[in-house]
Amino acid sequence: MSRQYHVAIVGATGAVGVEMLDVLERRKFPVSKLTLLASPRSAGRTLKFRGEDVPVQALGPDSFAGVEIALFSAGGGISKEYAPLAVKAGAVVIDNSSAFRMDDDVPLVVPEINGADVKNHGGIIANPNCTTAITLMGLYPLHKKFRVKRVFATSYQAVSGAGAQALEELRAQVSAIEAGAKPEVKVFAHQIAFNVIPQVDVFVDNGYTKEEMKMQGEGRRIMHLPMLRASVTCVRVPVYRAHSIAVSAEFERPVNVAEARQAIEAFPGVRVVDVPAEKKYPMPLHVAGKDDCEVGRLRLDCAMDNGLAFWVCGDQLLKGAALNAVQIAELV
Ligand SMILES: NC(=O)c1ccc[n+]([C@@H]2O[C@H](COP(=O)([O-])OP(=O)(O)OC[C@H]3O[C@@H](n4cnc5c(N)ncnc54)[C@H](OP(=O)(O)O)[C@@H]3O)[C@@H](O)[C@H]2O)c1
Incomplete structure (x- = not known):
């Protein structure tokens, strides 16, 4: 029988956490034991x-005994405090924050792009920002062909990107407005129902x-392109x-749509859906729900020489989080 692993999910009850369980099961990850961790509020569920x-179980300093792979998805503060403890207990941490x-x-890894970087880890491997990961799934095949210089992009980000409570907030606001009541605003800075908010993160x-600066910072690391610029x-x-992300990218080499399309079609994890007529x-x-x-x-x-414009969509709970994390675990 092939080797099986004791896997822990920190933040198992969250929007990403529940997807991690599903992806582990769907991809038949060799799990011998699964430890589910969350806040004390969820203990007993x-x-x-x-x-x-x-x-x-409620997360605590002793939660990681025997754990070999720990998938963290409970926010940056929890990762900073507990990831080193998990590593000390012998686990490899794959961190979503x-x-x-x-x-x-x-290493900051999208397996299809820089999977080889995984081998440089010292106990922790980071999962990229969801908007960055999805954008790069479209951009990287074009970069390999034409060498990207700079990127202009606008994202259209789903509420579940801000967690389970944000998802609930949109549902509740839609119901309240339909019932003629005043919608309650808690998670986002403004009403999100029937609105768009040009602010994600601080x-x-x-x-x-x-969030906006992550595309440049993380894009540089993942694509090994320290001079990349992204607005x-x-x-x-x-x-x-x-x-969804609307992208305009400028390249070093002359571009054409036919070769761009071929480059994307030949790349794993991304499909071309492009029949405007x-x-x-x-x-x-x-x-939504697709890998x-x-x-x-x-x-x-x-508006530029050697420029391509495109539109890319991806399930940020999957490629932007749970799926990418489990793909990294598979590489480990
Ligand atoms: N949502 C996305 O699309 C997405 C994409 C990429 C990365 N991420 C990152 O993934 C992480 C989780 O995001 P999410 O959207 O899944 O958030 P979420 O739905 O709010 O879930 C947060 C999870 O963390 C747990 N948690 C909160 N406080 C805790 C504590 N003190 N001790 C232990 N566990 C605690 C929660 O447990 P309880 O249920 O018990 O409160 C829950 O399981 C964040 O770092 C986020 O930036 C999210």
């Missing part, structure tokens, strides 16, 4: 894995948000699940 009820993504000694000194506007939209293009409703990202609206960018 159970979650289904391979048809069995697995109890959720932004806590370690820019650390030189922590603002930094240059006027961008942290991004991240927008929260009232979509439950799956992010039949109104076929990627949409969040269509990629592959989709690229469409591929065209020569009319």
